[in-house]
Amino acid sequence: MSTNGSERDAPFIRLENFSLSFPVLHGSARSLKKSLLKSVKRSVGRGMGHQVGGAVHGDDVLLVQALDHVSFEAGPGERIGLIGHNGAGKSTLLRALAGIYESSVGSLTLHGETHALLDPMAGMNRDLTGRENIRLFARYNDLERVHAVALERDVESFAGLGAFIDLPVRLYSSGMAVRLGFALATAPRPQILLMDEWFLAGDQHFQDKAEARLTDLVAHADIMIVTSHSMPILRRWCTRILWMEHGRVRMDGPASIVIDTYLDAVAGETPAPAPAEERTKGNGSDGQDRLTSS
């Protein structure tokens, strides 16, 4: 794997046959492993509604295959949404791109300053006040005084917490904590922006404000990758969708086409594209359906 975040020229992401599995049980728990394998086997073939999790395999060590030979490239201007069933591998893929998970199987080349919005409370000290957390963030990011003051004003005004900004974060409701975490996390202006769907939390008024701020953030980012179960949001935000299924990219193409195909498959109205091994004429040797937007 190679990453490079030091230069401000055209960013890109290239993932080639990237695989990642989590060891979850060892040989001493064979009976539990067998029952888990049995239940996974039972669920396979029941249709989209029952699909959950990555493939499970292994003898002495039970492995959950979270990502299975994932390949794609992304360049400037691309706003990519990740969709798929629970456990399809969307969050794992985001975390791999963020450098949280590494793998020796396949390769990841990522060029550009990257910022990941994965957890609204990341780096937040709950015993400190909102304002103290903002100052901590500024110090951690080595901001000059003038920028630190601007950050504090910006985050305080955006979060709209009133007097709560000077109370400890542990007293905040989850929505209030998200407001502060979101305001802080969206302060940097990265070239590559990775977002988990938590940013959609909060009341409708906050979502509208959040969307306006994200629009600005995205306008500054060259590449955005977001995971969400909200199709309206993905239709609005994304130009391209990767449909993940059991750790693989099932379909990759323009947002409206992939979302429509996915929804049809979920509803069982039309058959989903056949897996690679069932196709006689595939679009690629790696089992991915690719569509072009032109």
Ligand SMILES: Nc1ncnc2c1ncn2[C@@H]1O[C@H](COP(=O)(O)OP(=O)(O)OP(=O)(O)O)[C@@H](O)[C@H]1O
């Ligand atoms: N830390 C972990 N340890 C063990 N297994 C994990 C871990 N993280 C993820 N997995 C497994 O990897 C697979 C993919 O999980 P992931 O969280 O990427 O799915 P997802 O598509 O984001 O799902 P959801 O839509 O439910 O958030 C799942 O089978 C999950 O159980």
